Amino acid sequence: MTYHIIAERPQDAVLLDPLLDRTFGSDRHGKTVYRLREGLAPVPGLAFSAIGAAEELLGSLRFWPIRIGAAEAILLGPLAVEPALQGLGIGRALVRHGLDTARALGERICVVVGEPNYYQPFGFSNAEAAGLRLPGPVDAHRFQVLELAPGALDAVSGLIDRADERAVAFGDERLAPFPVPGEHTGAQNQ
Numbered sequence: 001m002t003y004h005i006i007a008e009r010p011q012d013a014v015l016l017d018p019l020l021d022r023t024f025g026s027d028r029h030g031k032t033v034y035r036l037r038e039g040l041a042p043v044p045g046l047a048f049s050a051i052g053a054a055e056e057l058l059g060s061l062r063f064w065p066i067r068i069g070a071a072e073a074i075l076l077g078p079l080a081v082e083p084a085l086q087g088l089g090i091g092r093a094l095v096r097h098g099l100d101t102a103r104a105l106g107e108r109i110c111v112v113v114g115e116p117n118y119y120q121p122f123g124f125s126n127a128e129a130a131g132l133r134l135p136g137p138v139d140a141h142r143f144q145v146l147e148l149a150p151g152a153l154d155a156v157s158g159l160i161d162r163a164d165e166r167a168v169a170f171g172d173e174r175l176a177p178f179p180v181p182g183e184h185t186g187a188q189n190q
């Protein structure tokens, strides 16, 4: 199975809701993470699609602006892969590429609510233990955080909040098409 990770295309955004319904179910909107990103756009340069040989959408990953007190951070998710194509490494390739790109863009802290077994290999660890809290109910063991820059969590703790002001403040330079460094294929990512 050959696939590529690319910057999300306008046509992918249209297909995303049906893909998320198929993977997460349609009751997903009540989750705390949805309220953090509701009405905001993903961080410019941090929305990715996995596409197949015919350029069809196979999977998606987006990151959203959040803040922890005065510190800027990003929220990973949703991560979704077409049900028939799960388990082929596409999800991990999206996460790896997304985190690498976030580091390259200077992001420092990444938060996720997801399965620890899936995210720990990328370096995520429990966020409650790191002193972070979400503004709503969450399964504590699924709430995780990753320092994208060493020491980024030093002196950062407390309540995670929406980053409406940051979404407005993104400069034009980050809205420019982001060059995707190299291409990921199934063969390279197994």
Ligand SMILES: CC(C)(COP(=O)(O)OP(=O)(O)OC[C@H]1O[C@@H](n2cnc3c(N)ncnc32)[C@H](O)[C@@H]1OP(=O)(O)O)[C@@H](O)C(=O)NCCC(=O)NCCS
Pocket: 023, 024, 077, 078, 079, 080, 081, 082, 085, 086, 087, 088, 089, 090, 091, 092, 093, 113, 114, 115, 117, 118
């Ligand atoms: C979770 C998901 C994004 C993973 O993508 P994927 O392309 O299927 O996963 P990969 O092929 O990269 O990785 C497969 C590995 O992840 C594990 N895995 C898959 N889904 C998992 C889950 N929900 N929890 C824990 N581990 C999971 C598999 O067991 C497999 O482990 P192995 O390599 O040790 O056998 C995809 O299965 C999906 O869309 N699921 C439905 C939506 C969802 O639950 N998203 C979670 C976001 S937190």
